[in-house]
Amino acid sequence: MSESFERLGLSKATLGALRRVRFTQPTPIQSQAIPPALSGKDIIGCAATGTGKTAAYVLPLVERFHSKSGTLGLVLAPTRELIQQIAEPVQVFAEARGLTHAVVIGGEDMGAQVEALKAQPTFVLATPGRLVDLLENGMVDFSKLEALVLDEADRMLDMGFFPQLERIFEALPRRRQTLLFSATLGPDVTEFARERLYRPVRVEVTRSGTPAERAEQRLYIVKAEEKSSLLLTLLAEDSTTALVFTKTKERADKVMRILQRAGHKSAVLHADRTQNQRRQAMEGFRKGTYRCLVATDIAARGLDVEDVGQVINYDLPHSPEDYVHRIGRTARAQASGVASTFAIPKDKEVVAQIERVMRGQIPRVPVPREDPVFQEAWAQFLASQKNPGPAQQESEAPKREQRRPEGRHARTHRKR
Known part of the structure; x- marks a missing residue:
């Protein structure tokens, strides 16, 4: 310590x-x-x-x-x-x-x-x-x-x-x-x-962070319901390890289940996991027992893995600085890797904030909708919508809280 x-x-x-x-x-x-x-x-x-x-x-x-x-x-x-x-x-x-x-x-x-x-x-x-x-x-x-x-x-x-x-x-x-x-x-x-x-x-304190130079960045503009199909498609391209980031604990659990059903050995890291579960997940990921590790930002703090092949931002991070931290995990030491980010159309402003912090644009990449893996996963998703069950893929995170109407009141209340 x-x-x-x-x-x-x-x-x-x-x-x-x-x-x-x-x-x-x-x-x-x-x-x-x-x-x-x-x-x-x-x-x-x-x-x-x-x-x-x-x-x-x-x-x-x-x-x-x-x-x-x-x-x-x-x-x-x-x-x-x-x-x-x-x-x-x-x-x-x-x-x-x-x-x-x-x-x-x-x-x-x-x-x-x-x-x-x-x-x-x-x-x-x-x-x-x-x-x-x-x-x-x-x-x-x-x-x-x-x-x-x-x-x-x-x-x-x-x-x-x-x-x-x-x-x-x-x-x-x-x-x-x-x-x-x-x-x-x-x-x-x-x-x-x-x-x-x-x-x-x-x-x-000042904002900080520049992207890892060896990380190849890709940005996919997708529909919310296409995220899981795209995730499985990217994992089918090679056999490297993948660190998948989600916004919330609940989303992390859902994504892990999707990966496991598709045959990818996966573990999850978030605040609801016990210390023993965290240790088993991290050790299993380092040793190759698990190919994929799904994590929230807070849970991934201190995760020391030198050779992550892919970082996949299934959800955009809460802040631009978190994006920089995430993609840096695929370019540690002398390693290089791919950092893929999934953004839905309403994420436009968040993407712009990330690019302002990095002082550069993330390369846009077409969604491989014609890929056989994507099409098979998408067909399964459509079938799950007709017959909802445990295999149904989750949609985007909960909607934002409704903003309250603005108003003007005299600022009269003092603390002391």
Whole structure:
């Protein structure tokens, strides 16, 4: 274990959790944010998704809450996808200390969320719209809350969530720690922070990342329902190992089942896997027992494999920086490989963000719809639609949470 995390003041229990997920060295945002956050100070952090900022606030809050009860931490983020992404490291690090969490997002069963909140989870991870719905119905108790995290604050303001944030602030204790993270610190975010944070420590890190030079990149524009057929087609082109990335744990499990049914020996890595299951999957992939390893970004942290033949982005990553990290796994040491990315038409803006970070365009490649493997897989998919069953291929991830209407309210609520 690197001494770097130890110097940040984290406990042996948290250092052990870091070891288990192979976090060996803190990122710049973690090094700068964790010590003041541990001491209870407010923070303004300028950092994009993919820089390690989730662990930068989760780790110190877990340390502060581990011996306490009640709902102590609230994390707000603009989209359900981001909340689901945040939930993985929260689960990894909080559960190791006996802490719990609940996810509160639109598009999911509100009744189940109400029941989860009744259990007083340590952390509530929420999108503003759904949380306000629950607040209006008296379903949330924040009387013991000690810390509020605003993740991607600039996006929340851009998306018109200011009225919902005002309502949420009214329901929180005035004396609390507030950690605000934003990819940009424009006038709106700066004014918002000035009115609601108390003597904050300012932390800034720059976006970074250039693509691995030896990775041959390919971008396929596909329909959502074609992804599995394309995946099987690419795997049929050669016999090299493949690391397949998905957005969520659920998607990873589904893709692994598709691969196994097609005869590809596969394993899966995500936050719901036990340490023994993780070890077996990684060792099996390194030794060739498994040809394919399906993983989420957080689970693949620390995965040290030198000769991955293909990296396949079944889903686009949550951030451009994650794309750079993913494709770098197929060009380590002296190896070279292929990095294939599946994008559906509505992913256009995400692709543009990735290309801006890389300062170059990803080569577009035609989808091989005439390939016999593709046609056979596609025919099986069509048949499964007529007779739905366990072999049915999944479609694209859940739809984004509906944006709330924008509104303007006077910014009168102060923290202290």
